[in-house]
Amino acid sequence: MPSILVLHGPNLNLLGQREPDVYGAITLDDINQQLVEAAAEMGIEISAFQSNQEGALIDALHQAEQNADGVIFNPAGYTHTSVALRDAVAAIEVPVVEVHISNVYAREEFRHKSLLSPVCMGKITGFGWRSYLLALYAFKEIVFE
Ligand code: DQA
Numbered sequence: 001m002p003s004i005l006v007l008h009g010p011n012l013n014l015l016g017q018r019e020p021d022v023y024g025a026i027t028l029d030d031i032n033q034q035l036v037e038a039a040a041e042m043g044i045e046i047s048a049f050q051s052n053q054e055g056a057l058i059d060a061l062h063q064a065e066q067n068a069d070g071v072i073f074n075p076a077g078y079t080h081t082s083v084a085l086r087d088a089v090a091a092i093e094v095p096v097v098e099v100h101i102s103n104v105y106a107r108e109e110f111r112h113k114s115l116l117s118p119v120c121m122g123k124i125t126g127f128g129w130r131s132y133l134l135a136l137y138a139f140k141e142i143v144f145e
Contacts, residue, residue, distance in 0.1 A: 001045050002144045005068040006035055006132065007060055008050035009076035015101075023101050024128050031129045035072075038133060042140045054082060061088040061096075070143055071096040072135040079104075079114045090119040095143055097135040100125040 008028060011018060016027035032048040039046045047068070049060050057078070064071050073096050078085050089096050096119075103126030104111040117123050122138065124131045 001043055002069040002139070003045040003047065003067070004039065004070045004072060004136065004139055005060065005064045006032065006046055006048040007057060007064075007071055007073045008048070009057060009074055009078050010052040012074060012076055013050050013052070026129045031132060034129070035132055035136060039136060042136070044136070044140060044144070054078060054084060058084060058088045061085070061092055064094050065092045068094055070094060070139045072099055072132055072139075073097065073116075073120070074099045074101070074132070075116055079116055080110055082115060086115045086119055089116055095121040095139075097121055097138055098123040098125075099131040099135050101128055101131055102126060 012028055015023055015031070016025060028050060035048070036046045051057050051060070057075070061071065071094055075082065075085055075098065079098070098114065098116055098120040105125070114123070124134045127134055
């Protein structure tokens with residue numbers, strides 16, 4: 001069974017209480033649960049990890065090389081700043097899809113730049129928590145078919 005690591009970056013542990021007008025009322029646990037259920041119907045296994053630490057996210061990407069067939073990654077604020085996370089994505093063979101809950105292009109200009117997009121397989125932004133679900137479909141239909 002193919003397996004996907006869902007990787008959540010800084011402050012996403014606060015979903016549900018954090019800026020609900022931007023990110024919605026859903027919690028991170030609920031997102032992970034929705035993904036586990038949708039993936040089970042597709043015959044895909046999900047593991048999820050969140051960290052507020054850049055190094056822990058880098059370690060998780062390195063480990064994905066051994067234990068995942070794809071990564072759905074919301075790098076959150078690090079999207080716009082982290083050369084080290086970009087290098088980690090570039091260093092692994094496993095395909096990575098970048099996701100954002102909000103439409104980063106409809107927000108402040110500093111969010112328009114992603115250091116990670118050029119090394120990701122693709123990017124989904126602006127569909128609320130369902131951005132993750134759309135990334136899951138992309139793996140099912142495009143990568144695992
Ligand atoms: C985000 C967008 C980022 O700009 C922001 O820093 C986040 C969340 C999103 O999912 O919409 O923390 O990645």
